[in-house]
Each structure stands twice: as C-alpha cells, then as structure tokens.
Amino acid sequence: MIESRTSSPHLINIIPLPSTYLLLSPAMASKFFPALPRAGRQLTRHVPRPQFRPFSAGPQRFSDSLAVHRNKPNNNPSIPFKFSEQNNQLIEEILARYPPQYKKAAVMPLLDLGQRQHGFTSISVMNEVARILEMPPMRVYEVATFYTMYNREPVGKYFVQLCTTTPCQLGGCGSDKIVKAITEHLGITPGHTTKDGLFTFIEVECLGACVNAPMVQINDDYYEDLTPESIKTLLTALKESATATSSSPAEIVAPGPMTGRSTCENSAGLTNLVDPVWDPETMMRKDGALDGQAQ
Numbered sequence: 001m002i003e004s005r006t007s008s009p010h011l012i013n014i015i016p017l018p019s020t021y022l023l024l025s026p027a028m029a030s031k032f033f034p035a036l037p038r039a040g041r042q043l044t045r046h047v048p049r050p051q052f053r054p055f056s057a058g059p060q061r062f063s064d065s066l067a068v069h070r071n072k073p074n075n076n077p078s079i080p081f082k083f084s085e086q087n088n089q090l091i092e093e094i095l096a097r098y099p100p101q102y103k104k105a106a107v108m109p110l111l112d113l114g115q116r117q118h119g120f121t122s123i124s125v126m127n128e129v130a131r132i133l134e135m136p137p138m139r140v141y142e143v144a145t146f147y148t149m150y151n152r153e154p155v156g157k158y159f160v161q162l163c164t165t166t167p168c169q170l171g172g173c174g175s176d177k178i179v180k181a182i183t184e185h186l187g188i189t190p191g192h193t194t195k196d197g198l199f200t201f202i203e204v205e206c207l208g209a210c211v212n213a214p215m216v217q218i219n220d221d222y223y224e225d226l227t228p229e230s231i232k233t234l235l236t237a238l239k240e241s242a243t244a245t246s247s248s249p250a251e252i253v254a255p256g257p258m259t260g261r262s263t264c265e266n267s268a269g270l271t272n273l274v275d276p277v278w279d280p281e282t283m284m285r286k287d288g289a290l291d292g293q294a295q
Contacts, residue, residue: 067141067145069123069141069152071123074122074154075120075122075123075124075152075153075154076123076124077123077124077127079122079124080124081114081118081122081124081125081127081128082128083113083114083117083128083132084117087113087117090113091106091110091113091132094106094109094110094113103133103134104133104134104135104139106133107129107133107135107139107140107143108143108147110129110132110133111125111126111129111140111143111144111150112149112150114126114128114129115150115151119154119155120151120152120153120154120155121144121150121151121152122152126140126141126144127140148204154193155193155200156193156194156197156198156199156200157197157198157199157242158198158199158200158218158219158238158242159200159202159218159219160182160199160200160201160202160216160217160218160235161202161203161204161207161216161217161218162175162178162179162182162190162201162202162203162204162214162216163175163203163204163205163206163207163209163213163214163215163216163217164176164179164203164204165205165206167206167210167213168206168210168213168214168215169214170213171210171212171213171214172213172214172225172226172227173214173226173227173228174214175213175214177227177228178214178216178226178228178231179203180228181228181229181231181232182201182231182235183201185231185232185235185236186199186201186235188201189201190202190203198238198239198242199235199238199239204217207222209222209224209264211264212224212225212257212264214226216231218234218238221255222255222256223253223255223256223258224256224257224258225257225258225259225261226258227258230258233253234253234258237250237251237252237253238253
C-alpha cells in the first residue's frame with residue numbers, strides 16, 4: 001500500500017497495490033524503505049563468526065621446508081669443509097665455462113658438487129661455495145633454499161624419491177600402492193630415514209617419466225614400471241649391495257623399466273616404422289656432406 005494525499009492536508013487515502021508491485025529492485029527498495037539496507041547491515045554485524053582458521057600438516061620435507069637454518073651438531077658454520085683435490089680440478093673446469101666477471105653463475109654446479117662430496121648441502125658447504133665464487137653468502141643460501149635438489153639436512157645412502165603426482169597415481173598399479181610397499185618394507189613413512197641410515201624416503205612432484213609410471217628416483221637413477229613386488233626386490237638388492245663385501249658381491253639392479261622393456265618403447269615391441277628397417281648409417285647425412293654445396 002502507498003499513501004495518497006488529497007486536496008485536504010489532513011486527509012490521506014490508502015491505496016492497495018497488487019502483489020507484483022512488491023517485487024522491487026534494490027534501487028527502488030532503497031527509495032521506498034531507505035532504512036532497510038542500513039538495518040540489514042546492522043543485523044549482520046551481530047552474526048557470530050568462527051574464531052579459528054583451518055590448517056593442514058604434511059610429512060617433513062627436507063629441501064622445501066622453511067628456509068631457516070638452525071645450528072645443529074652436524075650442521076653449523078664451525079664445521080670445516082674444503083673441496084677435495086679432485087673436486088678442485090672439476091671446479092676449475094666448471095669456472096672456465098663462464099666469463100670471470102660472471103663466475104657466480106656457477107653456484108648451482110658447485111653446490112651440487114659439494115653435496116656429492118659432503119653428503120648434503122650443509123651451511124659450511126654453502127659458505128665455501130660463496131668464498132670460491134666471491135659472492136655474498138646470502139645469495140648462495142637463496143639458491144640452496146629454493147631448489148629441492150639441494151638437501152640441507154643429512155639423507156641416507158640411498159635417497160628414495162617417489163613420484164606421487166597424477167600420472168603416477170593412475171599409471172600401472174598406482175603410486176599409492178608403491179608408497180604402501182615402501183612403508184611396509186622399510187618401516188618408515190615419507191620424510192624419514194631408516195635407523196641404519198641407508199634409506200631416506202620422500203614423496204616428490206613429477207620427475208618426467210610419466211609414460212613409465214609409477215616410478216622412483218634413487219640417487220641419480222630412475223626405476224620405472226614399478227609394482228609392489230619389484231620395489232621391494234629393488235630395495236632389498238640395494239641394502240645387500242651396501243653391506244656386500246668383495247668376497248660376496250651383491251647383484252646390482254639396472255636402472256630403467258623393471259618390466260624388461262627398453263626405455264619407453266611399447267611393451268609389445270615395435271609396431272610402426274618397421275618397413276624399411278631404420279638404419280642411421282644409410283639414412284642419416286654424414287658430417288660435412290653439405291660443405292661442397294655451401295661453396
């Protein structure tokens with residue numbers, strides 16, 4: 001209903017409106033009922049809000065944990081570190097690839113070299129790399145804390161990095177079963193090291209071998225087309241090789257697909273390009289074959 005004033009200032013006619021007139025837009029509503037939006041805002045102020053926020057926790061990840069260094073008995077600046085004579089020769093070869101004024105570009109290969117010698121990228125390794133490259137130590141810390149290839153905490157002799165991204169979760173038997181098999185066999189969960197110091201197990205992102213999923217990287221080698229049985233056989237062989245002696249050597253499992261196929265070829269064998277048979281000796285151009293044409 002709305003008010004309609006008559007010619008007399010003391011008389012007001014009340015005119016009923018159809019129900020469709022009640023469907024007012026916000027702009028029209030604010031004109032007819034200017035106090036309504038303000039009252040709505042005042043009401044929402046008294047609605048209780050949760051005084052907490054959700055949080056999540058995951059397994060410990062060495063390289064991509066908080067970029068904070070805590071001095072420990074096995075990782076502090078007072079522990080001396082120097083590159084071996086052999087590695088010093090490698091450092092000279094690496095630095096020769098860069099102009100002298102840009103030798104700090106060699107920070108990544110030198111950190112990797114120090115990690116391979118020391119076992120992990122300790123604060124002493126970072127400081128030594130900073131000294132050799134004549135760069136602020138903080139610049140070296142920034143690199144070491146950014147890339148997950150640098151382990152700033154000690155890891156086992158065999159660093160087991162299992163891919164658990166979507167292709168490996170869906171390919172083959174699935175990475176979830178491989179995680180379960182490793183956990184049962186080693187007795188540790190991701191982010192931990194066995195008591196004997198032989199194995200460190202973590203989950204990682206895609207390692208680029210999706211066609212041979214599921215797969216695992218152990219140190220520098222890829223082991224692919226895994227099954228729960230084959231990963232347990234692999235871990236057993238690695239443990240035996242670590243404790244083997246010269247009189248009783250252990251059998252070493254070759255990297256690559258654990259099913260016997262070659263690299264990422266079809267397991268059923270070659271199905272195309274079979275006629276004619278590919279022969280690089282006759283089908284590829286020899287070096288210098290175009291030199292005469294260029295003249």
